[in-house]
Amino acid sequence: MEAFFANLLNGLSWGMLLFLISMGLTTVFGVMGVLNFAHGSLFMLGAYLCLQFVRWTGSFWIGLILGPPLVAALSVLIERFLLRPLYGRDVSLQLLLTFGLMLFLDDGVRLIWGAAYHVVNPPEVLSGSVALFSRSYPLYRLFLVILGPIVGIGLWAFFTYTLWGKLLRAAATDRQMAEIVGVRVPVLFTAVFAFGAWLAAVGGALAAPHQSVGPAMGERIIIESFIVVVIGGMGSFPGAFVGALVLGLLHSFGTTFFPQLQMALPYILLAVILLIRPRGLFGAES
Amino acid sequence: MLSVRELHAYYGDSHVLQGVSLEVGSGEIVCLLGRNGAGKSTTLKGILGVVPPRSGGVFFNGVEITGRPVYESVRLGLALVPEDRRIFAGLSVQENLEVAALPARPGQKAWTLERIYDTFPLLSRLKHRKGGNLSGGEQQMLAIARALVGNPLLLLLDEPCEGLAPVIVEELGRVIADIKQEIPILLSEQNARFALTLSDRGYVIDKGVIRFEGTRRELLENREVQSRYLSV
Amino acid sequence: MSTPILLQVESLSRSFGKFQALSDVSLEIPRGRLCALIGPNGAGKTTFYNVVSGRYRPTRGRVFFEGRDITGVPPHKLVKLGLLRSFQITNIFPALTVLENVLAPLAVMHGMSFAFWRSLSSQQKLVEEALTILERLGLAGQSHREVSTLAYGDKRLIEIAIVLACRPRLVLLDEPTAGMNPEETERMIRLIHELAAHSEITFFVTEHDMKVVFSVAQTIFVLNQGRLLAQGTPEEIRANPAVRQAYLGGSLDAERA
Amino acid sequence: ADKPVKIGFAYIMSGPFATYGQFAKQGAELAIDELNAKGGILGRKVESFFEDTAGKPDVGIRVIRKHVFENGADVVMGLDSSGVAAAVAPVMMELKTPLLVTHAATPDVTGSKCNRYTFRVSLNINQNIAMASAIAADMKSKIWTTAGPDYSFGHQSWEYFQQYLARKKPDAVFLPQAEVAFSPAATTDFSSYITKIMNSKAEGVLISLWGGNLIDFVRQAADMGFFDGKRDILMTLGAATEVLYALKDKMPTGIWVGTRYWFLANDTPVNQAFVEAFSKRYNVYPSYNAHGAYAAVKAYAAAAEKVKSVEKEKIVEGLRGLSLELPVGKITIRPEDHQAITDGAWGVTAADPNYPIRILKPIRKFSGAEITPPVAETGCKMN
Amino acid sequence: MRIRRAGSLWIVASTAFLAAAPFFLSTYWILILTEILTMSLFAMSFNLLFGYTGLLSFGQAGIFGAGGYLAVLSLLHGPSSLWGAFAAALAGSALISLVIGWFCVRRDEIYFAILTLGFGMMLFTVAHNWRSLTGGSDGLGGFTLPPLDLFVWRGSLADPRHFYFLVLAVALIGAILLYRMVNSPFGLMLRSIRENTQRLSFVGADVRAVRLCAFVVAGTLAGIAGVLFAFFNRIASPEMLHWAFSGKAVLMTILGGSGVLLGPAVGAAIFFVLEHVITAYTTNWMVFLGAILIVLVLAFPRGVLGSLLDLVQRYRGRPRS
Ligand SMILES: Nc1ncnc2c1ncn2[C@@H]1O[C@H](COP(=O)(O)OP(=O)(O)OP(=O)(O)O)[C@@H](O)[C@H]1O
Ligand SMILES: Nc1ncnc2c1ncn2[C@@H]1O[C@H](COP(=O)(O)OP(=O)(O)OP(=O)(O)O)[C@@H](O)[C@H]1O
Ligand SMILES: [Mg+2]
Ligand SMILES: [Mg+2]
Secondary structure, X not given: OHHHHHHHHHXXXXXXXXXXXXXXXXXXXXXXXXXXXXXXXHHHHHHHHHHHHHHHHOXXXXXXXXXXXXXXXXXXXXXXXXXXXXXXXXXXXXXXXXXXXXXXXXXXXXXXXXXXXXXXXXXXXXXXXXXXOOEEEEHHHHHHHXXXXXXXXXXXXXXXXXXXXXXXXXXXXXXXXXXXXXXXXXXXXXXXXXXXXHHHHHHHHXXXXXXXXXXXXXXXXXXXXXXXXXXXXXXXXXXXXXXXXXXXXXXXXXXXXXXXXXXXXXXHHHHHHHHHOOOOOOOOOO | OEEEEEEEEEEOOEEEEEEEEEEEOOOOEEEEEOOOOOOHHHHHHHHHOOOOOOEEEEEEOOEEOOOOOHHHHHHHOEEEEOOOOOOOOOOEHHXXXXXXXXXXXXXXXXXXXXXXXXXXXXXXXXXXXXXXXXXXXXXXXXXXXXXXXXOOOEEEEEOOOOOOOHHHHHHHHHHHHHHHOOOOEEEEEOOHHHHHHHOOEEEEEEXXXXXXXXXXXXXXXXXXXXXXXXXX | XXXXXXXXXXXXXXXXXXXXXEEEEEEEXXXXXXXXXXXXXXXXXXXXXXXXXXXXXXXXXXXXXXXXXXXXXXXXXXXXXXXXXXXXXXXXXXXXXXXXXHHHHHHHHOOOOOOOOOOHHHOHHHHHHHHHHHHHHOOHHHOOOEHHHOOHHHHHHHHHHHHHHOOOOEEEEEOOOOOOOXXXXXXXXXXXXXXXXXXXXXXXXXXXXXXXXXXXXXXXXXXXXXXXXXXXXXXXXXXXXXXXHHHHOOXXXXXXX | OOOOEEEEEEEOOOOOOHHHHHHHHHHHHHHHHHHHHOOOEOXXXXXXXXXXXXXXXXXXXXXHHHHHHHOOOOEEEXXXXXXXXXXHHHHHXXXXXXXXXXXXXOHHHHOOOOOOOEEXXXXXXXXXXXXXXXXXXOXXXXXXXXXXXXXXXXXXXXXXHHHHHHXXXXXXXXXXXXXXXXXXXXXXXXXXXXXXXXXXXXXXXXXXXXXXXXXXHHHHHHHOOXXXXXXXXXXXXXXXXXXXXXXXXXXXXXXXXXXOOOOOOOOOHHHHHHXXXXXHHHOOOOOHHHHHHHHHHHHHHHHHHHHOOOOHHHHHHHHOOOEEEEOOEEEEEOOOOOEEEOOEEEEEEEOOOOOOOXXXXXXXXXOHHHHOOOHHHHOOOOO | OHHHHHHHHHHHHHHHHHHHHHHOOOHHHHHHHHHHHHHHHXXXXXXXXXXXXXXXXXXXXXXHHHHHHHHHHHHHHOOOOHHHHHHHHHHHHHHHHHXXXXXXXXXXXXXXXXXXXXXXXXXXXXXHHOHHHHOXXXXXXXXXXXXXXXXXXXXXXXXXXXXXXXXXXXXXXXXXXXXXXXXXXXXHHHHHHHHHHHHHHHXXXXXXXXXXXXXXXXXXXXXXXXHHHHHHHOEEXXXXXXXXXXXXXXHHHHHHOOOOOOHHHHHHHHHHHHHHHHHOOOOOHHHHHHHHHHHHHHHOXXXXXXXXXXXXXXXXXXXXX
C-alpha cells in the first residue's frame, strides 16, 4: 500500500511537470499548426534563466517570474522573423526550421553557461519534506502535483469560454478566414507562440530545482512531450492532462513492474492508443 | 465609397486581373458579372488584400487600403463572404458569429446576435451545432451572417446563392434587399438573372478585364453583352 | 418489371447524436433511369449520399445495389462494384495535372495500382482513354495544367472526369452544376443525357438548380427534414403542393419565365 | 626543425556530455604545453587536433579516420563512450595507428576486442568494481542491489560486482534482475527508482550512475530520505569532480565513492605538480577525464622516448610494457592486453572548509596488481 | 524536352564523377563520399514515403538499423558471405517493414509520423536491451568483412576504394529502382495519395495496400542502406535505430528537396560537407549547423535542389509539368 502511494505520487509529480511542458506544445500546435521541435530548448532556456536569476538574486521566485517572460520575448523574435515567412508553406519546413533552432539553442547555451551541470535549489518554503504514509515526501513534488491541475484548468477555461480562446480556435481552423473576419492574426500568432514559449520556460524553471540544469534537458523532454500531446490528442488540454498523467504513472509503476520494458513503455502505450483511437484520447475525429 | 483603380493581380505567373476599375457608391447594390474563371472572386479578394494586388489602388471612403493587412481593411468596414464559405469547422454556429463580431459605428443600426437570429431563424435553431457539420446551405447562411456581425460599411458577396434551395434563394434575395437599406453591396454572380433583380448597377468582367458597365436596365437590355460575356 | 432495380434503399436512418438527419427513407432506382434528389438545405441529401456510398454507416436500414446488400461496405469496394459519387465540395488531386487526375483512377480501374516496373507515360491505352474523357468534358486542352490553378467551374468538371474514369454503373452526383455558368450547366445537362443514352451509366443527381433537375430527371425524390416527402415525375412533383411549400416556393414560375 | 608530432583527440565535444570532452581537452593541452616547453617529443613540437565524436559510434569512426587520413595523426587518443570505443577499437587494425583510450571503461577494448594498436591508460570497469567489491566485503550488508544506467556500463558494473563480491563474501545475496534499478540514459526523474530501492529488502546499494544522471539521482534521493544511514552505499563514480562541483554541499557525507583518478589520493611530487598546474590554469581541480588525457599524452611521449621514434609500429612496441610515473601513481601497460595496471582509490565523502567541494576522507588505496583481473580472465587474444 | 536533356546530362556527368572519384580524391574524401552515398540511399528510401506519398516516417531508422544488425548477425553466426548478409538483411527488413507498416499505414500525417517513431523506438529498445544477441548499447562488431566476389574479380572490402565502389553500385541500383517506380502507375498512386488520400480510396484504390507496398519498398531499401552503413563502420550499433537517426534522413531530404528524386542525395552531400567544414573551425558546430539550417530553410523553401530546379524552369520560362 505504502509502495503504491509512493509510486502514485512519483508518477503524479512527474506527470504534472510533463503536463506543464506539453501544454505549450499543444497550444502552439493546436492554434498555429506548428510542431515546435525547439519547444524543449525553450524549456531548457527557462531553466537556465532561472538558474541565472538565482545566482544573481538568490531567489527562485524571481527566476520563476522573470525568466519565462524573457524566453517569451525571444520567441516573439523567432516567430516574427523565422517562422512567419514559412506560414502557408509546407509544414515540413517548420519542422526543419525548429529543428535547426533546437540545435542552435542547445549548443548556444553551452557557449554562455558552459557544458557543466548546474543545480538550482528549491525555494525555502518548498524545500524539505513532509511525512506521508510513514515515508518522507519532498514538498516540492507535492507543489508540482497541485500546481499542474490549477494551471491546466485555468488554461482550459480560457480557451473554451473567453473570446480570446474562441478567436484562437477560429484562427487555428482557417488562418486566412480569421483575418477576413477582422482578427489580427499575425499579432495573435505571435502572442500564441510567445505564450507557448512562456509555458515551456515556466516548465523549465519549475524543473530546475528537481533535476540538474544542462544542455541536454530539452532534448530529453521533447519526445516525451510529443508523446503526451499525441496520445492526448493534438491541441487538446484535457488530452494533454490525461496523457501526461498516464505517462507519468506508467513511468513510476513501470519501473517497478516492467523494468526490462522501461524504455519501450511510452512507445508501446503510444502505439496502442493510436491504433485504438486514431486521433488520440481527446482528439476530434475528422 | 469604394473605388478600385486599375487593379492588377497574379497567381504565380498568370495575370488574372488586368486592370480592373470599379466603384460602389453608398446605398447601392453593384453586381460583378462574369462567367467562371473571369476573375470575379479574385477582384473581391484583391480589394481586401487576400490576394495582394501587384499594382493599382483600392480606396475605401477616401482612404487608400491597398497593401494593408486584411484585418485592417476589415476593421475599416469591409466584409467578405467568400465563395467557398469557409466556416470555422470546429466552432459552433454561435461561436462562429462571436469571433467575427466587431463594434458598430456610431449611428449604425448594430447587427447583434439577436438581430442575426431574427433575420436568420434557421441559424438560431442550429446555434450549438458545430460549423463543420452544417449542410452546404446552412453554411452559406452562416457565412453571410458572420459577415454581418462585423457591422461592415460595405459587403462583398461572392456567389451567395450557390448551393441554396430555391425557397432559400428567394429568402436570401429579400435579406439582401433588406441589408441594402443600410449597407451597400458588391455582389459577384454568374447567375445574372438573380443578380440583376437585386442590383442597381453592374459590371461585366471577362478574362480579368471589365468589358461593360451600366445600370440594371442597360445590362438587361444589352443582348450582345449578355450573349458574349454572360452566356445567358 | 421490365427494368431491374439498380439501387434499393430500405428504411434508411442516420442520426448524429440526438439529431435525426435521415429517418426511414426507402426508395428504388431502376437501371437507366435518370433520378434526382431534391430538398431544402439541411434536408439530408448529402447525408443520404454519404450513407449510400459507404462513407457513413446507417443507424438503421439497408442498401442494396444490383440485388446485393452493400450496407456498410467500404467505398473502395463499392467503386469496384460500379457505384460512384461526386462531391459537393470539390475533391480532387490539387497538385497533379489534369491528365494525372484522370490517369490515377484509370490506373486503379485497370488494376495497375501496383505496376511499379512500367513507365506511366508509355501506357498508351491509359493515356488515350484519359484524353477521351477529357475531350468529352472539354478539358483536353488543359491536360498539362496543375488542377489547383483551374477556375472553380473547371475543377468541378475534373470531379466528373474522375468519376467517369471509374467506369461507373450508378453515379451519385452531388450538385454537379454548382458554380457553373448557364452555358456550362447546359453542357453538363447535355453530357448527362448523352452519357445516360450511350453508356450503361445511371445517374442520380441532387441539385438546387431546378432547371437542371427538371430537364434531367425522369423521377424526382423530395427529401425534407430527413424524410421522403414525395416522389414522382417532374410534373407530379411540380404539382405537389407540399413540395411547393417546403422547397420550390415561387421559383418555378421564375424558371418558366 | 622536424615535422611536428601530431596527436588526434576524439572526445564528446557537443551535446549532453560535452563536459567530458572539455575536461579532457584541458588535460591534454596542459600535457602538450608541458612537453613543448621542454622541447617537445624527440625534439619535435607536438600538435593537437580535437574532433567531436558526439558520443556516436559512426561519428567516432569517422573522426578517427579523419585523424588518420586527413590530419595525418601519428597517434589517436580519447573516446568517452564505451559504445564508441568498442566500435573504434577493431577498426584500428585497418588504420594501423595506435589508439590510447582514456575514458571509456568497457572491458572489451582490452578484452574480447583487444588488438595490437589499442591501449588504455585509465581504469576500466573491472578495476573499479574490484575496489567496490573489496569495500563491500567489509561492510555488514548482505543483500545488495544496484542503481545504474540501463546500458552496457551499468549492467557490466553490476555483473562484475556480483562476481567479485561473491568470491570475497560467499554469503552475499544479490537481488534478481527484475528488482534492481536500471534507468535509461534520458531519465531525469529518479523518484520511482529510488522508491523501488527503498522498498526492496536490500541493505547495500551499488550506484554506477554517473554525470548528470548521478547528480539528479543524488538530489532526489536526498529529498526522499534515501541517505538516512540505513543502507550501505557505494558510488562507483561519485568522486568525479564534475559531480562534486555541481552538487557541492548537496552531496551527502559519509558515502563510499570511487573514481578513476582522485586528485588528493596521491601526494607524490608528480601529482602535486599536476594538481597545482591544473588548478592554477583552469581554476578547478582536475577531473578524472582531464587526468586521463594528460596521462595518455605523457605515456605516448614516454613510449616515443623509449623507442626513439614516433613511427606507429615502433610506438606500439614502446607502449607495450611501458612503465611510468603519472599523477595517479605508477602505471604499467600490460603487454598481453594493453590495459594499464594502475592504482586506484576510493574514499568516504566528507566536508572540508578548505575545499569548495566534498572531498574524500578517509581514502582507501588499492594497488594496480590487486585490482586488475589476470589476462586470462579478460578474454583477450592479442594478434 | 530541353530541360530533360539538360537534366540527364547533369546526371550522366555526376555519375561519371562518382565513378572516377577514387582515382583522384584522397582516401578521406572517398570515405566521406561513401558515407554520403549510404545516407543518400537511406534518405531516398525515406523520400519515397515522405516526398512522394506524403508520409513522414520517423521510424525509418529502426528498419535501417535492423538491416544492419541482421547482416552483421548473419556474418557472425551464419556463413561468411557478403551476398548472404545482404539477402538476410533484405528479407528481414522487408518482413519487419511489412509488420510495422501493417499497423502504421492506417494513420495519416502526424499520427503516422509518431506511430512510426514509436515502432522504430521499440526496435531500438530491442537492439539496446537484448544484450546477449545484439551486444546491447555497445553494439555488434568484431566481424570481418568477407571479400567481394564478383566471379571475374575478387577484392578485399577493407580497401576504402573497393568498398566505395560497392556502395556506389548499390546506391545507383537503388536510385534507378526508385526512378522507375515514381514514374510508373504505382508512382502516380503514391502522388495521388499524397494529394488526396480520401479521394483515391473513393475511386476504388486500396490505399492501405498501396501505402503498405511503398512502406515495404522504402523499408527494404533502408535496410540495405543499413547494411552498407554497418559494414562501413564495422559495427551495428543501437544509435542506428534511434529516431534521431531518422531525423537525419528527414533533414537531408528537406534540405535537398523532398519532391525531387535526387533531392535527398544533394541534401546528404550538403550535410556532410557542412559538417566537415564547420567542425574544422569550432567544436560548437551545432550552433552553426543550426543557424545554417535556418538560413537554408528560409532561402530554399523547396529544398536546395528543388529550388534550383524551379529557378532553371523559371529561367527557361516553362511551366512545371
Ligand atoms: N489559387 C489559384 N492559383 C492559380 N490560379 C488561380 C487560383 N485561383 C484562381 N485562379 C485562376 O484565376 C482565374 C480567375 O479566377 P476567379 O476565381 O477569380 O474566377 P471567378 O470569376 O470567381 O470564377 P468562378 O465563377 O468559377 O468562381 C481563373 O482562370 C483561375 O484559373
Ligand atoms: N457529422 C454531422 N454531425 C452532426 N450533424 C450533421 C452532420 N452531418 C450533417 N449534419 C446535419 O444533418 C443535416 C443534413 O445535412 P446534409 O449535409 O445531408 O444536408 P443537405 O440536404 O445536403 O443540404 P444542402 O443542400 O444544404 O447541401 C444538416 O442539418 C446538418 O447540419
Ligand atoms: Mg469565384
Ligand atoms: Mg449537401
